[in-house]
Amino acid sequence: ENGSAAAIPIDPRFDIAYVTPVTIGTPPQTLYLDFDTGSSDLWVFSSHTPESQVRGQRIYSPEKSSTAKLLAGHTWSILYGDGSGSLGNVYTDNFTVGGVTVTSQAVQTAQQVSYSFTSQSEIHGLVGLGFSTLNTVFPNGQLTFFDNAKSTLDSPVFTADLKWKKEGTYDFGFIDETKYTGEITYLPVQTDPGYWTFTSSGYAVGDGAFHPASIVGIADTGTSLTYLPAEVVTSYWGQVDGAVDSDYYGGYVFPCSSKLPSFTFGVGPANITIPASYINYAQITEGSPVCFGGLQSSSWLGVNIWGDVALKAAFVVFNGANPPTIGWAKK
């Protein structure tokens, strides 16, 4: 059975993250979760999360679900690249998103969450859509929702149609031709260690010359910004009056009044252009004349990350066939 679900920006002012409604258990409990191709744990705020760490989030209460089963002796603990994290125990239960139901999905209930999760009341947990090899459940790793659902889908794919400051969609099991223009360009995916890793064929700043390059990076719906090699972002921000790489603000900032160029990245023989407006990410604080860039250096991360700033400029196909591939189309 195929499915389709909304990807809703959690803040109307800028696209920090997108959440998608899901139901868990019997009777169904509805939570809004962050679908994250950059990780592979499905975890939720729960009745096991200390009240001091819950600030407005909806919670999953397994004790109120007749179909919940404790996965005895199993625990999990995840640390994300930005220093946030969570840990807890594991249940299996019915899990439905956009009409696609997996019975006996591993649902990881949080017993601890870091402050950055406590502080974001609109995110009630994450649904990892990376490869199941990254799942942190111990002693037996668990399968992602997509891996569990794959065999019931018409096609072993899901697509991301994220939008700038608007609601987009995740589709499961099919490719909606009305959501993109031209052709989809498919690229090979490196599944080790478990991210959707692909190689971009280069970049251009604004209307400037295309620079052929091999930029290996991960397609990560769970990361707001896009992090690329220093020489790429230096050449981009060099075109912006007053842009500086600020230690104080932790990245490239620029005068909100400055005009930004677009940014184009290569996908095989094709390319995707990120409009300048997507790269004018946000004012440092409400009303500030200083703006934070949506394109930042990956120098300290050890990985290039094509986050939401890039993904929302395209229609992206995550093809879970064997071998997996990733497809990019303009829209």
Ligand SMILES: Cc1nn(C)c(C)c1CC(=O)Nc1ccccn1
């Ligand atoms: C690797 C990395 N370094 N830095 C600075 C960032 C932001 C990342 C990616 C990352 O942590 N993404 C994330 C965070 C929380 C939940 C889901 N995804």
